[in-house]
Amino acid sequence: DVKVTQSSRYLVKRTGEKVFLECVQDMDHENMFWYRQDPGLGLRLIYFSYDVKMKEKGDIPEGYSVSREKKERFSLILESASTNQTSMYLCASLGGRSSYEQYFGPGTRLTVT
Amino acid sequence: AQSVAQPEDQVNVAEGNPLTVKCTYSVSGNPYLFWYVQYPNRGLQFLLKYITGDNLVKGSYGFEAEFNKSQTSFHLKKPSALVSDSALYFCAVRDRVSGGYNKLIFGAGTRLAVHP
Numbered sequence: 001d002v003k004v005t006q007s008s009r010y011l012v013k014r015t016g017e018k019v020f021l022e023c024v025q026d027m028d029h030e031n032m033f034w035y036r037q038d039p040g041l042g043l044r045l046i047y048f049s050y051d052v053k054m055k056e057k058g059d060i061p062e063g064y065s066v067s068r069e070k071k072e073r074f075s076l077i078l079e080s081a082s083t084n085q086t087s088m089y090l091c092a093s094l095g096g097r098s099s100y101e102q103y104f105g106p107g108t109r110l111t112v113t
Numbered sequence: 114a115q116s117v118a119q120p121e122d123q124v125n126v127a128e129g130n131p132l133t134v135k136c137t138y139s140v141s142g143n144p145y146l147f148w149y150v151q152y153p154n155r156g157l158q159f160l161l162k163y164i165t166g167d168n169l170v171k172g173s174y175g176f177e178a179e180f181n182k183s184q185t186s187f188h189l190k191k192p193s194a195l196v197s198d199s200a201l202y203f204c205a206v207r208d209r210v211s212g213g214y215n216k217l218i219f220g221a222g223t224r225l226a227v228h229p
Binding site: 009030033048058090092 | 210215219
């Protein structure tokens with residue numbers, strides 16, 4: 001079974017702090033994604049990566065950056081956390097071009113105070 | 114642009130009754146459609162997908178979905194609901210990105226509550 005893990009289930013940070021969210025997958029998948037989930041808005045794509053050191057902006061990249069130095073690891077960075085970034089963050093991975101099923105991690109609930 | 118809509122925020126069903134969770138889509142080209150489920154405090158789990166072929170797609174946990182091209186719908190169904198089916202359900206459509214890779218566009222989600 002594919003396993004996608006996220007470094008924290010719950011995180012509380014202060015406004016202005018730099019925040020790192022880590023995601024690791026164990027299936028040698030090429031594609032990885034970061035979403036945020038908010039009630040009534042569903043999942044919105046922040047950034048994705050289809051290869052090591054490659055990244056593409058999603059629908060809501062403002063205030064975020066990402067890093068993919070190794071194939072199995074995709075990090076989401078909040079350079080200066082703000083209260084409107086309080087949300088559930090979900091990481092997902094996907095195989096190659098002929099793949100469609102994304103595998104999700106358990107999520108990190110981030111609260112910025 | 115590709116999009117999906119889930120017109121109901123919440124669906125309430127009695128245990129043992131059939132359930133339907135609605136999804137409509139708007140795409141250019143052939144639609145690739147998906148359903149995911151999220152149980153409390155968990156990530157999303159894949160339920161089923163429609164790529165091509167039979168309009169009735171069977172998936173995990175006894176769920177199925179009916180693709181209707183004329184109505185641009187992809188409703189999720191189950192003949193007999195269980196209390197354990199209570200969860201948040203997301204419909205999604207594929208979008209192609211540079212390099213030929215796939216990403217998903219999700220609906221807002223529908224909360225299913227199955228009452229004993």
